[in-house]
Amino acid sequence: MHRSPTAETEIGEELTVERPGLVAGYDRELPGARAAVLTRLWRALAHEPLPWIAGRERVRDGLVLRLSDGRMLDGPPSDPYATAAYVSAVRLDGTSYDHPARLVTDLAVPHGEAFAAELAHSVASLALSRADRPPSPGTHPNEWPATDWEWEQRVVDGHPFHPNCRSRPGFSVAEQLAYGPEHRPVVELGLLPVPVAECLVSGEWPSELRSGGGLLLPVHPWQARHVLKRTGAGEDGRTGEVGGAGA
Structure with missing residues (x-):
C-alpha cells in the first residue's frame, strides 16, 4: 500500500x-x-x-x-x-x-x-x-x-x-x-491465542502466556487491526483467536 x-x-x-x-x-x-x-x-x-x-x-x-x-x-x-x-x-x-x-x-x-x-x-x-x-x-x-x-x-x-x-x-x-x-507513545500489546500445533517455539513458553490448548502471542495493535482484522481487546488484553484455540 x-x-x-x-x-x-x-x-x-x-x-x-x-x-x-x-x-x-x-x-x-x-x-x-x-x-x-x-x-x-x-x-x-x-x-x-x-x-x-x-x-x-x-x-x-x-x-x-x-x-x-x-x-x-x-x-x-x-x-x-x-x-x-x-x-x-x-x-x-x-x-x-x-x-x-x-x-x-x-x-x-x-x-x-x-x-x-x-x-x-x-x-x-x-x-x-x-x-x-x-x-x-x-x-x-x-x-x-x-x-x-x-x-x-x-x-x-x-x-x-x-x-x-x-x-x-x-x-x-x-x-x-x-x-x-x-x-514517545506507550503501546500496549494485545494477546492472541494460537493453537500449540501451529506454533514453533524455542525454549519454554511462559505459563502466564498459555490458555487452554493454546499459546498467547503478544500482538501489536496495528497488526491486530490491519493484518489480523481484529479490533479492540478484552479485559485480559486478548485481541481474538486464531485457529481452534480457546479463550
Whole structure:
C-alpha cells in the first residue's frame, strides 16, 4: 500500500484534525525533510550499482551521472559517509529538482512509481517526526536512559543512509503519533491465542502466556487491526483467536 506523491498535503490535512498544534511545525520542517531524503537518495544514485546509470563523472563542482537513455543528472559531490542534509537540489537535463519523489517520478525508471510514492511518504513522515520532537536543549539528560526503549524514542530521523528512512505506507497520522517511537507513545500489546500445533517455539513458553490448548502471542495493535482484522481487546488484553484455540 503506497501513498500518492501528495503525501505532504494528505498528512498536513490529517494533522489539522488529529494534532492541530503540530501543523505550523510540520510546515516548517518540510523543506529540511525534503533535503534530508534527497541527500540520502543522491548518495544511493552516486554509489549504488544501478542498471540504468551508465556512467559517473566527477567534475570540478560536483558529480554528473549519465543515464542509459542519454539524459544527464548532476548534483553536488557525494560523500558516502556524511549524514548532514547537504543536497537541496539536483538537475535532470538542466531542470532542478528539490523533491526526491518528483525526481524519481521523472526519471521513469523500473519500479519508480512505487518508489516515488514511498519517498513522498518518507519526506512527509520525517517532517512530522521532526515537528513532534521534544524541545531542546535539556530535554534529554546526558545520562543513559533508564530503559532500552528510550533509546529508540530518541531516534527522530530514522536510518541515516536509507532514502525511505521514515516511510510508513498504510499508517495514518493518528497511527504514526500513536505507534511511532519518536512520538514517545506507550503501546500496549494485545494477546492472541494460537493453537500449540501451529506454533514453533524455542525454549519454554511462559505459563502466564498459555490458555487452554493454546499459546498467547503478544500482538501489536496495528497488526491486530490491519493484518489480523481484529479490533479492540478484552479485559485480559486478548485481541481474538486464531485457529481452534480457546479463550
